Amino acid sequence: MKSVNRGTSRVTIRRFEPGDRAAFLSLYETVFDRDRRPDWFRWKYQENPYVDHVPIVVAERNSDLVGCRSLFAQEMRGYGQVWTAFQPCDTMVHPEHRRQGLFGRMNERTLERYADDGPSFFFNFPNEASIQGNLDHGWHEIGTVPLYYRFQDPVRALERWTGTGDSEQAEASSESRTAAALSRSLSNAISGSHRTGDRLLAPDADVRLERYETPPVETLERIYRRSIPDGIHTNRTAEFYRWRFANPARGYTAYVAKRGTEPVAALVVSTVGDHVRIVETVPRAVESERAALNRLLVAVLSEYENRSFVTAFGETLPTPVRYRFYPDTRPPLSTVVRPSARTLLARDLRAESAVENSSVADWTFSRLDLDTT
Structure with missing residues (x-):
């Protein structure tokens, strides 16, 4: 435990x-302006x-929780090795x-805690507010992993980013109502184009598809083990999937x-x-079952054609x-x-990992490797 005095205020x-759980959630x-319940924290x-x-x-500070540095534990696999890794989150x-050095002091305490046993x-993938703090404490920048977007309804998606929409159109003039009608027509045309294009691109895969409201964890592990990539990623086991989902x-x-x-996929x-x-x-190793994965993708896009957009992170789709x-x-x-692309940072604690280089x-990432899925 470390304490710092600032006048009469002790940190x-x-x-x-x-x-501390209730104070953490508060x-x-x-x-983050998001409510999280105790069951989420327990999970x-x-x-x-x-x-x-x-x-x-x-x-x-003065019995009030004013900062937290949290870690998301994962079992990682890559190049024939398995490690335990922590993802700060x-x-x-x-x-x-803020601007009183609390982030740095929490980081230092975290590194000390796991220096010998961890x-x-x-x-x-730190945000803009914390990326420099990580670099200052020994993290190395590895590279950028993109987020892929497919716009099912581009007009509605654009309204989402620009902050316009139905609430502002409620007081619209006749010109605005005309523009809204044109937007709807454009959205319908684009959605129709998507459907036609997906049908034409649907691969001729010799597979049948099954849908599960609860992911079948043993089946997912079995498929994962058919073709495990060399790249560093979370080790997929039935235990991992069961907890993650x-x-x-x-x-x-x-x-x-x-x-x-x-x-097979x-x-x-x-x-x-x-x-x-x-x-x-x-x-x-998505290329090992390209046709089957694309066949699944077409089915999913058809089911969710009324959603404004679909995202995929990292190495998720064979042909995005x-x-x-x-x-x-x-x-x-x-x-x-x-x-919203993410900059990957890493810091070694043990010589055998050598991920900094x-x-x-x-x-190789899917969104399931992230703490925020």
């Missing part, structure tokens, strides 16, 4: 204690199968206590392609508001551009929406 940097709502930090404690460091400093490495803040639907009786989605996230595809998924790191999409090509 204590210490490990998380069981009685601070989370203040910082993410207490029931994580890869750690035997709650891996959080907190900053306390949910980093928080109360708005009234994960092999840290990796994460127990996230109470999300719901997941799985689609499995079978060749005869053998499952799968795709998992999660709906969030007006859009759909493709969170997982297996096998993770073919199905009009565009990365937010390059034109044309980078000129329309604010990029890797390149982004040495990693």
